[in-house]
Amino acid sequence: MSGWQTIDGPALFELEVKRSRHLARAVPVSDPEAALAFVATHADPSAHHNCWAYRIGSSYRFSDDGEPAGTAGRPILAAIEGQDVDQVAVLVTRWFGGIKLGAGGLARAYGGAAAECLRLAPRRALVVWCEATLEAGFEFAGTLHALLDPFGARKIEETFLPDGLRLHVRLPAGELDRLQSAMADASRGQARLTVHPGPGDGMGTP
Structure with missing residues (x-):
């Protein structure tokens, strides 16, 4: 990683794809426990899926939360890496709108919502x-x-x-x-x- 940056506080971005709503939340975190606590606090039980990822140095983890393997958590993690930030957790909550997106569509929706959320967030140096x-x-x-x-x-x-x-x-x-x-x-x-x-x-x- 070349940037040595994290985001400067919570960030929020919402994306709708074929009537499915994707709400991305991102926060800076200092350890895995803080990342998991963030997910537990903000996951919406009324939603169909709460997918997430975090990266803290060499430590990372992600979850598809019931979506087909590789279509949600990993694209969110890829968005974190693509935005060149560290010590960050991202949760993307999805409400299904009735139209299936397919594996590629899901990956683009989850990864795109996460990437845009991080792109819009202010940064601070690590x-x-x-x-x-x-x-x-x-x-x-x-x-x-x-x-x-x-x-x-x-x-x-x-x-x-x-x-x-x-x-x-x-x-x-x-x-x-x-x-x-x-x-x-x-x-x-x-x-x-x-x-x-x-x-x-x-x-x-x-």
Whole structure:
């Protein structure tokens, strides 16, 4: 994915195809539990089908909810991917109008409603996060702490060493080089920054 975007709040779009009504709802979600809760809350029991999909990073899931396999959930997921958004759940509720659409027609209706709903929704950027360790002597302790906020770094843990301190922080990956440069300037090259992978790595909103 190149965009690293999600939608900025709930979105709604309605499409009618051969008298069948398709109501698409999309929301930003941070985890699968939130996506499933959204579906459970907004699925309409009076409708013939409530089909949905979500994508959150490498995690995704979809449901045809009784429609022929591959004609609803997967086209909705394809719409999410085609709109280049992440951390999104889409529910398309269908009320059958009496005229069968066929497999191709169903896929176009579900996928089209989802895609247009997402296309019309405002976007916001997703931030790629990483974790790093900052180390410096005690004389630069105040300097390290002062550099956190300007670069969006959040302190996870602080450890005192025999000759200084170590800060474990989480920050936007795009700020790493700037933070490292600022640390070097402020400490005359004595502070160290080490990037390391961890369970906190991933994407989120600013």
